Amino acid sequence: MSRATDRAARHAAATGSGPTRDDAAGRARFPGAKSAFGLLGEVLVIGVLIAVVSVPIITLPAALAAGVRHLRRFLTADDSSLGWFWRDVRSALLGGTAIGAASVVVALVLVLDIDLAGSGALPGGPLIAVVGWAGLAALALALFTASGLWSPESGWLAALKAVPGALRADPAGAAYLLATAGFAGVVTWQLFPLVIPALGCIALAIVAVPERPRRGHGEADVEIERGDPRA
Template identity: 40%
Template sequence: MRGRGFALFGECLFAGVLVVLAALPAVTLLPALAAGCAHVRAQVEQEGGTGTRAFWGRFRAAWPGSLPVSAAGAVIAAVLLADLAAVRAGLPGGRYVLAVCAAAAAFAAVTALRAAAAWRPGARWWELVRAAAVRGARTDLPGTLLLAAALAAAGAATWALWPLAVPMAGCLLLAAVAVERRAAVG
């Protein structure tokens, strides 16, 4: 059993590297996350197909329809960054704006992770994101809090030592897969 856990950890790290590479152009973030989650899910469920070729095949399968959703995510990120710039410039009530921006960014990131973890070939991205937002806000609030805690831990580790961004990406994939499996079972 110990060897299987180590293999899962290794696959998470490997998937993190592949996701970071695939997501370098920002508009490929969602298909990269979906391919990474599918990669980790294949390892967890012992389906096989966890090599590099399988990852890129999943990435290509997740690409159709992801561009408009990714563009919407980029717009949300730009608005949040503009709000943060206004806070840094001395916006009155900046602490409250900062809190709202942090909550919105966390919810958007959790929704993206949940949508990516729920992705299967042939799924439509807008439907996945809509369902992930509903699960995140209404039907599985504990799962949302778990993913938010995973994001906070990954952010703190990356802030402390930036090269940890790559392994933390793999850990976030595993967390997203685990939360979605937990929601499906519960």
């Protein structure tokens, strides 16, 4: 909201010529975010749930997709009971475990390349290390974006196909997601238990980044069919 619009809203509320500030808040796009403390608590709760579901590692995509949908329901003041989270987990596991297994294999290969590059055992080590880190960043970005696009109706294949278009439509958003991944990696490296709030922050970023106000974008350039968040 611009300053002029905000001033007009305050004037309308004060003079009675328009809706009160509370009424305007009630029609907010994300009424679930009205309470910062409540949102923080929900992020921590979903971080715990994602961590629990992700214990086998290969289930991380399913856990992230379910967590993203849960936070999306919470922010829009939809039914965000945990029963819907577990329903999404069950639906996302079918293809999500295959994506998770493939991601683990690719990540291990890239980490091995980075380790060998640092040891000096490979010629052109610095270049190989750069390629390895870039590959890990691309893998994280693709995983986060696909998790945000997944829905029980469309499935993982449609989500993966939509990833390139979503990234092209919002390169700045991709940078924000990469920054979130870097932040999560750093805090987890410093103190492993912080992986729980880090996972919750990742899920929140996946929801919030595509919805942020963007100059010159009245509507999204690319629309992704997500279906009913409770389905």
